[in-house]
Amino acid sequence: MVEELKQYLSGITPLDQEAMEMTRIRWSRVAKPLYSLGVLEEDLIKIAGISQTSRVDIEKRALVIMCGDNGIVEEGVTQTGVEVTAVVTENMTNGNSSVCIMSERAGVDVFPVDIGVARELVSGERYPLIRKKLAYSTKNFAKEPAMTRQETIKAIETGISLVKTLVDAGYRLIATGEMGIGNTTTSSAVTSMLLGMDPRLLTGRGAGLSDEGLLRKMKVISEAINLYKPSCKDGVDVLSKVGGFDLAGLTGVFLGGAIYRVPILLDGFISGAAALAAEKIHPGCCDFMLASHVSAEPAGKLVLDELKLSPLIQAGLCLGEGSGAVAAIPLLTMASDIYQRMSSFEDIKIEEYKPLGGA
Template sequence: MNEELKEYLSGIQLPDKTAMDTARLRWAHVAKPLNSLGVLEEDIIKIAGIRGSSLVSLQKRGLLILCADNGIVEEGVTQTGMEVTAVVAENMTRGNSSVCIMANRAGVDVFPVDMGVARDLVSGTRYPLINRKIAYGTKNFRKSKAMTRDEAVQAIIAGIELMGELSEKGYDLAATGEMGIGNTTTSSAVAALLLKQDPARLTGRGAGLNDAGLKQKMKVIQEAVAEYGPNCQDEIDILSAVGGFDLAGMTGVFLGGAIYRIPVLLDGFISAVAALLAERIYPGCRDFMIASHVSAEPAGHILLEELGLPPLIQAGMCLGEGTGAIAAVPLLDMAADVYGTMSSFEEIEIEAYKPVGDQS
């Protein structure tokens, strides 16, 4: 592994057990049925451990949208052309995309990041573009590896550094998003190699492929898995063979969440693949992640189960951009409010609920 990346990872420490135990005890005293907010309670406990304090604050939150193009688009695996990535990314800088509208409602700051869009972008002023361009898109992995190993590491480190910048600015929560035509193809290929499963089980229609397009997409991925799989020695090899700069950057964002102790919200399928890459690169990294929703893509459930992350939302979403992650933020806000402000059983002078099966 690259020495600079090793040095970053050496700074990761386990979540604070004392803070988590205190948060768990606080939930037990809140005047409501035990565990009745389900996954929300566990996520608040997790956040306490990540931040090292049982006083949970989610006041400052940011969405990193990593944008990049993928050379595999040349193979007819998408409904639209590569040029759409740049148009949508520029719209994001103006606040004119689905996730920007949702983020505005949820009180989340938006940071569009050019990781490897195929042309130079013109930034709007609402959410100014952050330029971390590694190259003008990846190569077509049907013809050669998508990127060099050095480029993959460079993109991962860029993602880590983005989280470092959020940490310096005092952010309490980060959400992940992406924009890149062809990135469900790269993500399906990476997932197939990580999970050692048939690509046909993991590959979906992305942004609306017809039957012929889906067949072509599966064929391209199956060929790539057969070609590159035997020679991939680690996760960075997998990423460089068939991944994308957005995936690599997001992998760094998840690693950065562990390094800088900022909880990171997964979005859907693509970010879950990046999350699994991060977990495989540094086992235990998932303890710093929160799953927002289950993607409608075929691998959505499979990846979350592999990560051991229960989702907050099941709504059949597959838009991308970070929309699922942003949809989960108000739920976490409400849970944090109950956790932080609701009266205890002692304060309202009623007997506390007992765990099921407790006969004492």
């Protein structure tokens, strides 16, 4: 356990096995073939264990989008510049980004958070900006650590406190998103360090790099890992050396899900890297996570496998912003409707299905 976060993490307790068993029994009595909704059934069972009741409720749901810039952009590891982060974040506050349009259709409330964007932002009225700026971008980790340890802890605590605020407001499912040019570079670096794997196996083209740009990105990450790895003693150190404010904030959101007992829905590789950091900081908090989709980034599936999470969608998504997480929410809602409203075998007076073996 990380000493500075002990006051938060000491309250985490395991999933409620009784609520999960009651949910399994209810699924077995719904008048449909056994296990025929696959991962959707398992996710609702997990939600019951998280919320400590078999009366699954995910009607009020939020998307938290952590927005911040990354100094590593100076090394030419991206196709666009830092100015894009601010523009897209402001567009989000007006409801004018891909994930905002998707969220409107999916019935999800959007909460854009400025945790480290490189300039001051003007907020729109549709989804007002949550101002939590800790700095104007991280440092360039090719030259110095991205953040101090205390900045990293503050970012994690910011994510934790946002979860508490949302839970207190009645939200029962929280999706994760991010906006920050350069954050596939930070995510690849963080994942490489946490898993002890060659970054060349985990690093992709992000929003679109040439072959030359991809090689440069891999080189920058490899050199940073060689520089910082000997001094990293925990997940907080890894985030502070090569991560970003958005990643650290999302790490706090995942930890907050375990602390305040609300399911947290991963998006793609970037939120997956934050989820992995949360799991390294407090093993077992992955029990409070759900996977939405498999990112098209090279490490997308690997991170989910490490967290032992099964995704709902495989569609080659790599948009970010929380788009994959929001896309999964209607699936979970439909499964919840079936779970709560569909007739049982007893209701329609036919014999229940029985498990007979096989796959």
